[in-house]
Amino acid sequence: MDTKIFSSSESQSQRHNVPYIHKIGIPPKQDLLKEFKTTVKETLFSDDPLRPFKDQPKSRKLLLGLQAIFPIFDWGRSYNLKKFRGDLISGLTIASLCIPQDIGYSRLAFLPPQYGLYSSFVPPLIYAFMGSSRDIAIGPVAVVSLLLGTLLQNEFDPVHNADEYRRLAFTATFFAGITQATLGVLRLGFLIDFLSHAAVVGFMGGAAITIALQQLKGFLGIKHFTKKTDIVSVMKSVFGSIDHGVSFLSSHNYTLYEAYMIYFFLQMLQWNWQTIVIGASFLFFLLSAKYLAKKNKKLFWVSAIAPLISVILSTLFVYISHADKEGVAIVKHIEKGINPSSVNEIYFSGENLLKGFRIGIVAGMIALTEAVAIGRTFASMKDYQVDGNKEMIALGTMNVVGSMTSCYVATGSFSRSAVNYMAGCQTAVSNIVMSLVVFLTLKFLTPLFQYTPNAILSSIIISAVIGLIDYDAAILIWKIDKFDFVACMGAFFGVVFASVEIGLLIAVSISFAKILLQVTRPRTAILGRIPMTSVYRNIQQYPEATKVHGVLIVRVDSAIYFSNSNYTKERILRWLTEEEDHLRTTYQPRIQFLIIEMSPVTDIDTSGIHAFEELYRSLVKRDVQLVLANPGRLVIDKLYASGFPDLIGENKIFLTVADAVLTCSPKIVHEV
């Protein structure tokens, strides 16, 4: 087998016309075990987790192992008072933000308010010991609460089957944790990368709108509200069956316009005015605080403590004015005391186990996506590494323990993590501080919240989720990649018009479709020589590039696999046919060499080699010679293994397109 590839340093060959032959060292035999090990390593251990353990004494290895599982033993050794000051301030700030949010979010999950607070006590503590992100703020979050509520509600009614509902919630939380930890242990963390950035942007935006719409119940004081989350059902709940009423009124000699107006006002009478006034004024306050914080980054604390201030003021107001007697709905009762055990509440058998398992997987994956996205964002801002797989084990453990201590699924919160970062947090100690404040609240302060109006919680939720609607990201996605934008909008409209699950399904499907499209229809390009260089580039990208007479140079922009091998072969033949038609009509010499630039062809499989063999046979029939330029290491290994170089003839594989052209050009037969 000839293992030489011919390369001519261009300047040399131009001057002396003697091609410089460059040898290529094909690895004599594919070392199968090594190849396999490399693949496994890059797939599962791409971060090389055992690197620090190399060449260390045993005791040191033990310490490193402990530090790997509990990073607190690593960064804790260099912890000091200065760092603590930052953590204390940020911890107190996020605590003030999380308490009202927790109470509100637990309502999204159709759970009593104390469960939100429980979930801000135990999970952050566990995370502080095991997590590797320094900025993330752990606790219940809006999107996961909504998702969990929607999914659980399909199985049990949260009002009439409150016990089963709660037990299923813990079961789902348990399996969410197991899912997360398992992905981490099996090092399958990369699976969450399959939810693309664009899909997440759309999904979050849609979820934010859905959550905000759900708040109309508390905000307008409506008693009978739909359980569905899509915009059509919600609007029907808000405005009642207006069409029906209008057609009744317009049949009684009112004009259509009058009928609409009358019915609209009648409908609005069902709303509770006091509730709306309280809700609207505090929403205005919260949004103003947010706006202020956005204008002046130093005033971020205004928006951070605004929710707590709103709660205190509105609670006082209701307590003094007895507005609850006027129909303003209030929280009424929050259980006092810290998390009770819920080990016995988890369904470990029967049909409910399966239900909880299914819901847990979905909720766990979404929670993971959110937490990892937050962790990565802040890690890249401060330039430290977050180990995805380790992070998953931490999040998983925290949710498993949480499910046994009356918590529901907790994860990293976008809004609170941002506040945590801006308040100057240094380490996960800020989570411990927050956790302790929540602990004190549960122990002593819950009775104070009983007069808190639900409308305030709705306002707080609305002002929090508004930040999840990321217009700028959506506009940027539109600018950069239209297909991504379709995924983004698919997820968005799926969530808004159908349901959270359907939006998620659409997002994942479109993301997969994109991958499949990429591997099914790779791009190909015709190359030309850029004037005064030996560089060959796509003539569509560089219109000044010129074709070489009698030679067609095609670049294939993808690995050639079974999924695209036939297409690639047929596309190349179609380029040739089109070029030949063009040359014929313009009376130019025909194509005698087809050079395939293989640089972007990173891999080839048996189907791909079959396609190349078929291509070669077709070219022989057309009296065109096949030449390859710059096949990569894997490709050349496989070409030689299949005997393809012997088939197409000696010296038909070159190091660069320029070399191939230099060797082919002189051989072109000039015909008339």
Add this chain to the structure above:
Amino acid sequence: MDTKIFSSSESQSQRHNVPYIHKIGIPPKQDLLKEFKTTVKETLFSDDPLRPFKDQPKSRKLLLGLQAIFPIFDWGRSYNLKKFRGDLISGLTIASLCIPQDIGYSRLAFLPPQYGLYSSFVPPLIYAFMGSSRDIAIGPVAVVSLLLGTLLQNEFDPVHNADEYRRLAFTATFFAGITQATLGVLRLGFLIDFLSHAAVVGFMGGAAITIALQQLKGFLGIKHFTKKTDIVSVMKSVFGSIDHGVSFLSSHNYTLYEAYMIYFFLQMLQWNWQTIVIGASFLFFLLSAKYLAKKNKKLFWVSAIAPLISVILSTLFVYISHADKEGVAIVKHIEKGINPSSVNEIYFSGENLLKGFRIGIVAGMIALTEAVAIGRTFASMKDYQVDGNKEMIALGTMNVVGSMTSCYVATGSFSRSAVNYMAGCQTAVSNIVMSLVVFLTLKFLTPLFQYTPNAILSSIIISAVIGLIDYDAAILIWKIDKFDFVACMGAFFGVVFASVEIGLLIAVSISFAKILLQVTRPRTAILGRIPMTSVYRNIQQYPEATKVHGVLIVRVDSAIYFSNSNYTKERILRWLTEEEDHLRTTYQPRIQFLIIEMSPVTDIDTSGIHAFEELYRSLVKRDVQLVLANPGRLVIDKLYASGFPDLIGENKIFLTVADAVLTCSPKIVHEV
């Protein structure tokens, strides 16, 4: 926005030290509609089917349209007597081969023997008018018959519910045809490319072994035979519960060896010796004929007519010797007359519709894969084009019509198509000839087959399917691509040890896993300069390539998408860390420039651009400058749309790695 990319023709810059600035024409604005149209065209209309219609008068368009649907009107116009001679001989040859095969294959599908013959009468006729392959031989095939039998049997018992079973078979055939035609009409033919060549080789081999094992029933004359197709169940049927008997005997003072032997012989007594002798001698005859044909290609007709000769001889033998009275099972009865209508037998409503639909999709896809593979193979051997989508419409129509005329799923047969090709067929007329012979057989000759022993049919099937086991292909796959080999073996063992469906599922799953792995973990490489050239290549492939001081050149070998953007970023940073560690320990100057060779990066999405931004920020912290070389057209569009070139600074994008190195090298600050 600066839209210039700097390129220096190397020789120029070396001589004058003035870089030649090469402008790049970025399309000023992405034409969205055009981009979308191109994508749709390449995905669904990659073969440009409307090209011949362009600029033609209306009447010509009509004719072309007719010819597009019925290619017979195209090639029929140049049909002549010479071609007919070839078609007549090959048609008669495949007819002699197909009649015994049809009777045998219908037994695999648990249908009475005449249904196999029916399926060789109507479908080939329809195909001859609509199909574009010249060499394919249409009719029932072993693998699809087995698959259909296995799937149908899960729903109805073919003996006790013979009517429902048959009706479901027609329903499945109907929907198999609908599936095939729909894929063709919607131009989704590329979907079958997702079953990789390797998976098909494994699946076919496994199916061949399974089919051969099933023949042991007829071959050994066993009455009670398992309905499962896996090797363990079949072996138990053949040898009975030997272990049970052995333990009984060995507890009666026989040694274990004696016990095994005794029980084995007792078990063999259940076999029918006469059947085995007839079957074995004719199997020997058939295999010898096959061997002869393989040694001398001109004697292919010996193996082609051997089955019919076997049938005639053995039928005569049984008729004369009355061997059927000795327990030799015979065909007994074949319905005389041509296909009755079965329109009213198809389930068009109810639960059975759904069952038939599901089975039809699977059977239709497998039948399609086989037919398209055959069509492509012979088309490439004779160098003509087979239009995949048109072919699917033809196959679909033929099965829909077939389902209404008592046929079950027909497709292209590997063995008969090969014989057809070697017998010198010219056009699809050979299928018409075969169809007419089958018609005459149905009309007049079926009573002659009633004394045909089942053992002969089993021998014929075994000798036919042995050709489906393609050792050479499997060995070649092992040599070329280990991952493909895993898919191949997965399909093979799945079929042999579990069932046809499970084998299929394994094959498809492994094929998909391969695609996902490719897009999740792209390869990266460190580049070095090949001595005496300006070419930069992977230093692992070209060990003589040398690194440039202070510069690290990394090539990313894949489009950068959400599924791999994080990995890619982290892998590049890991290359940098490793290189820096190495340089530090050897007291060499540190890396100051990171050049990313983007040639193989065919596309990038929003997640990919985010990853690049994060990479840039990490590099800034490490005081390393980021430089890009040769981004493709799509990539450069998206980079500019996102403002990335402004972020990393002017003039950091080059046409080639050589240009980038030339510009960076002089700027390297020499530190101590």
